[in-house]
Amino acid sequence: MPVALACPIVLTAAERERLKKMAYGHKAQHRLRCRAQIVLHAARGRSNARIAHETGLHLDTVRAWRGRFAHGGLSALADRKRSGRPARFTPVQIAGTKALACQLPAETGVPLSRWSCPELAAELTSRGITDTISASTVRRWLRKDVLKPWQYRSWIFITDPGFRPKAERVLDLYART
Numbered sequence: 001m002p003v004a005l006a007c008p009i010v011l012t013a014a015e016r017e018r019l020k021k022m023a024y025g026h027k028a029q030h031r032l033r034c035r036a037q038i039v040l041h042a043a044r045g046r047s048n049a050r051i052a053h054e055t056g057l058h059l060d061t062v063r064a065w066r067g068r069f070a071h072g073g074l075s076a077l078a079d080r081k082r083s084g085r086p087a088r089f090t091p092v093q094i095a096g097t098k099a100l101a102c103q104l105p106a107e108t109g110v111p112l113s114r115w116s117c118p119e120l121a122a123e124l125t126s127r128g129i130t131d132t133i134s135a136s137t138v139r140r141w142l143r144k145d146v147l148k149p150w151q152y153r154s155w156i157f158i159t160d161p162g163f164r165p166k167a168e169r170v171l172d173l174y175a176r177t
Helices: 013-024 030-043 048-055 059-072 091-101 117-127 135-144 163-176
Strands: none
Touching (some): 013 030, 030 059
C-alpha cells in the first residue's frame, strides 16, 4: 500500500512571523503553540515522522494539522466550531430566575423569609417560567452573578413590572449574534 505524501507547506514572510509569535510567544495557548511549531517544521521540509519525533506529538496529530494548514492557512489552526447540545433554557428564563431571586419572597406572595435554590426552582415551575428545573441549575445561574438570596441583605433592586418584555428584546439581540 503506497504511503500518502505530506502536504508541502510554503509560507509567506507575514505567515512565518505570525507563526513564530504563536510558536514561541509566552502568552499563546499551548495547543496553538504546538500547531504553529508543526507548521514551521513542515515549512522547513521536514517529514511528518520527524516532526512528530521532535515535538513529541503523535504522527496523526502532525498529519492532521499540517493538512489543515495546507488547505486553510492560518485560520485553519483555530479550533472548529462545535455544535454542542442545544440550550434547554432561554436567556429570558435565566434572567427571570435571577430577577425572582433578587426579590423578597414576601413581596411575591410566598410565605418565606429568604429564597433557597429548591424553593426558587419550585416557584419557577409553579409560575410557568420553566417546565422543570433542578435546584443545582438555579444555584449555578445565581453563582455566575454572585447572587445569594439565602443570605441576609442580598436583595439589591426590585424587579421592574415591565421586565419580561424589556428583557426579551435585549436578550433576543444577544441570541442572534
